[in-house]
Amino acid sequence: MTKILQRNLYREVADRIGELIEHGELSPGERISEKQLCDRFGVSRTPLREALKVLATEGLIELLPNRGARVVQLTFKKVKDTYDLMAALEGLSGELACEYISDAEISAIRKLHDTMLEHYRNRDLLPYFKVNRQIHESILAAANNDVLQETYSNLNQRVKRVRYSKKMTERYWSQAVKDHENMMAALEKRDGALLGQILRDHLCNKIEVATLAGVINPDYDKSIANG
Amino acid sequence: MTKILQRNLYREVADRIGELIEHGELSPGERISEKQLCDRFGVSRTPLREALKVLATEGLIELLPNRGARVVQLTFKKVKDTYDLMAALEGLSGELACEYISDAEISAIRKLHDTMLEHYRNRDLLPYFKVNRQIHESILAAANNDVLQETYSNLNQRVKRVRYSKKMTERYWSQAVKDHENMMAALEKRDGALLGQILRDHLCNKIEVATLAGVINPDYDKSIANG
C-alpha cells in the first residue's frame, strides 16, 4: 500500500477510507482506530480526523461522542430507502436530459446501448454492468444539473458495497434490457415524461433489493453483510 | 453573542456558521477568516477547520487550496437545479407517504391544512408559510425514509437564504392553495401516484425561481444577492 504523500490530505484520506469501506476491508460496525489508520496512511491525526468528519457527513461512517467512529451498518431498510431515492433521481435525470440533450449525445448513448445489447447476447455480465452504468451516467450528465449529479453520486457511494455483487437471474436481466430499449426510444423521441417514468420504474434497483432480501436475513432492520 | 461552551464542538460550530450564512452575516463570495471566527466563537482552529470541511461537504461553502474558504455564490442556475431536485424529492415523499401514513397522521395534516386556509383567507403571509412548511414536513416524515429526509434537509439548507423572503402575488398564491386542496384530497384517498405528481408540479418552488428571475440579474450564471 503506497503511502499518501501530499496535497488536500484530508480529501485524499477520506477517499482512501471510502475505498476501504467499499472493499470490505473495514467491516460495518467495526470501530475505526485513528492511530491504526494514521500509521497505515502515514498521516497525522489532524487530517485523518477531518476526513472522518467528512465521511460522517457523507453518511459512510458514524461518529459516537468520545467513542470514536464506526462504519455504518447497512440495514435492509437503509438500502431500500437509498434505492427509492436514487430511482427518483434517475427519473428526474431522464426528464431533464430530454430537455437539454444534443443529437450527438443521443447517438453516443445509442452506441453504448448497442454495445450493451451485444454484451447481453454474449451474457458477459461484467462488461454489461460497466456499459449499463455508463449509460445511466451519460443520461445523468445530459441532465445538466450539478446538484443532482453530486447527490446521486453520494447516495451511490453509500450502497456501493452491496451493488454489482449480485448475480442476475435470466428473467430480471431480460426485463432490464427491455426497460433499456424503452428508455432508448423515449430518449430519441426526447419524451422526458416517459423516460422519467421508465427510469423511476426501472427494475435494476428493485431487483437488487429483492435479491438482497432473498440472500440476507429478511429482518427489516437487520444489518446486511458486504458483497 | 453567547460563546460556545462544550460538546461536539465541530458540529456546533458548523451549525452556527450555517446560521451566519443563512442570515447573510457572511456574504456570498466573502473570504472566511479562520481567526476571526475562532475569536467570535471562542474556539481554537482545530474544531473550526473541521466545521469548515463539513460545511464544504454540505455545499454551503467552498474550500480553495491554500486560500481558505468562501461562502458559495448562489447563482440562478444553482438555485434552479436545487429546486428541481427538491421537487422530485417532494414527489417521492408524496408517493411513499401514501403507502405508510396512518389515519391519525392524515387528520393531523388535515388540521394543518385547514389552519393554512384560514391564514390564506386572512392573508397572513408569515403564518401561512409556517403552516405550509409544516404540512410539507409532515408528508416528508410520513414517507418514513430517513435518507430522503436528510437529503431534502441538506438541499433546503443550501437555498434557505433566498427562500421565504419573496412576496407572493395573489395569482400564484391562490394557485398554490388550489394545489394544496388537490394534495389533501389525494392524500386522503392515499393516491400516491397522484400526490407525487401534484407535489412534483407544485408551483411553490417554481414561483420562487420565477420571482428570483424577476428580482435579480437574469443572467443565467450570475450570482444572486441574499434575501
Added chain:
DNA sequence: AAAAGTAATTATGAATTCAGTATTCACGAT
C-alpha cells in the same frame, strides 16, 4: 470465585506549535 471499586492505560477532543504557501508592500528599473 465473583463482583465491585479503583488505578492505569489508551483513545478521543481540543489547543498549540511548526511548516509551507499566498498575499502585500516596498523598492527599483524601464
Added chain:
DNA sequence: ATCGTGAATACTGAATTCATAATTACTTTT
C-alpha cells in the same frame, strides 16, 4: 508613472502536545 521583482507578513496545512473521557486491568472484599 507603471510594472516587475523580492522581502516581509499573514494565513492555511499539518503535526505535535495537552486535557479529558472511556476502557481495561488489577486489587480487594464479600
